[in-house]
Amino acid sequence: MKPSSLLRLALAGSRTDGLRVALTAVSAALATLVILAALTVIAIPELGDRVNNERYVNALLDEPGLRGGTAITLILLTIPILALAGQCARLGAPARDRRLAGFRLAGASPGQALLIAIAETGVAALLGSGAGTAVYFAARPLLDLPGPDGRLPLPTDVLPSPVAITVILVALPLVAALAAAALLRRVVIGPLGVVRQARRTRPPLPWPGALILLGLIGTGSVLPIWRWYEARQSQPPDWLIVPIAFGGALCAILGVILGTGWISYTTGRLLHRFGRRPSVLLAARRLTTDPWHGGRTFAALLACVIVGAGAACMRGYFQIMRNLELAEMVDDSGRFVPSTDNFYLATMNLVDLAIVVALVIAAGGLLVAVGEGIVSRRRAYAALVASGVPRGVLARSILWQALAPVVPSVVLALVVGTQLVGPTIGDEVQNYNRSAPYVLPLDTIATYGVLAVAAVAAAVGVGLLFLRGSTAVEELRTG
């Protein structure tokens, strides 16, 4: 097959296929923008150890010790974006499956049909990363606004190397295509349709709990290790602390996401056991039939909640530090000039903003998943409505299906996020020879939980707008 034919077939499809390509491209564009922003931060020249550049308004860009963290935070933002892309890839899947089967019926080999499916994602991601790069270059002169002291709000005076930009432009579509290939590895495209080989016959087990435990032990050991080295007048090496801290956090986050399968299944079983209403029964059966649905749809959201809970712990720590600092300023006003500015709390505001943005993107992915779930079941839904089942029952079942596993999962994510960071802080906070007990900021932590559940409820609420159209009598016409 010629590349031009491959391109034509990959992008030929219905409006839903077009929407999937467009959303995949938008996700790729967002990811490209975020990665380029991170690379720009990394490209700021190092003037020496602990030497500020004195070129930027924000210390996160100006201080060499903070730039790494800023870049990592930006790169972390790609997680919900990639999750959104993953959800978009599922949009209109039944229609795409029929189209692929049509290619097979017309004589395409299984490999060619697979290539067409992979090419669709790859081309969409290429278009997106191209658009993202174009937006990046177009936005740079517009954002180049030096203040009266000549300092810049953003690093618009530096550029990542051309090699790095090219690598992003090429690697992102390649990764997207490989991810599409991985998702299709259990799919057999035949002339009569697409068959997905069943993956799991057994219900999920709670083994991700072990991952969470391992992760927490890892991050919990950071402080004792630190103290051990401190007692010997030295500092632990980076090769020891960084893998333990980051590996532990990653392990715990993965455990929470994978644990959603078990939580969904168990919630479904409980609902089935104790639920009385048909909407609850419908939701319960869906949860036990496909317990991994939650893991797929809530992954990014749960990652945001874990990071949010950890950030809330850090904010609590910085707030106590600030209180101690202010107390010192009051007692020793001759030495200090009282100031309302606090770098750490201001930075936490930026971190919170990034987490809320990530939550919104994750909710977008959830919205796509809810809409897709409704549209793919439209015939069964339409038949139920025609039989007199009120749409409210179906709407409530969708709400139950989303909220029942998400509430315990979010609680688990909050606990894990808190336990990842809390033990590294210790019981006491010290500043200016003053100390105060460390108290968990439960209200801030709870706010993240409420925000996450509200985001899910809002996404489901908007997704339910598809229900009326999907239960129209036209869905029942036999053709």
Next chain:
Amino acid sequence: MTILRARGVVKSYGLTPALRGVTIDVAEGEIVAVTGPSGCGKSTLLHCLAGILRPDAGEVLYGEHRLDTWSEKMRARLRRTEFGVLFQFGQLVAELTAAENVALPLLLAGTGRREARTAAVQWLDRLGVADVADTRPGEMSGGQQQRCATARALVAEPRVLFADEPTGSLDSRTSEQLLGELVRVVRDQRTTVVLITHDATVAGYADREVALRDGELDPSGLGLTAIQGRHKR
């Protein structure tokens, strides 16, 4: 006694007319087959009679009640309590077992789960598929799925069953088996049936045939059974 009446029913989809003033009466306990070529308005007539669609003009009466003036909520309640609806395919909820699918109308009516399941299994047994009570639709054959759908349409003991090409996706042998069982059950229950089909064999199971052509009653009066002969029962 007439249980369902359509008087000069008109229905269009945009500028395309589907029904152009159809008038029919259906007597209680009667099995009526509505036949005609594709696109003649059979399904639209069934949807209007069942209160799924509201006609643009004309009247639909269930007993003495004008269904076409009722709200969607009232019509939905009627479909849940008095009517059963059976389609060609796709009506079972994929995640529920056969027994749960059949029990769904009873659960919606407020029946307890244990009681609803017992009734569901009894209906599955009457239709010869009790052995798949705990099986999900994806693991059943087309015939088994359609029997489950039939059981679900009948479990609430409706006064009228609307069936839109109920055997359209089945092979002829399975189709005849299902129709035989369906007719036996509805005769026992004295359920009125409005059956949409383009198959003479299926129409042969009905007491009476109403032929449609281009959205109107066929003026020739010659339905499928008149042309091909009635099915021997």
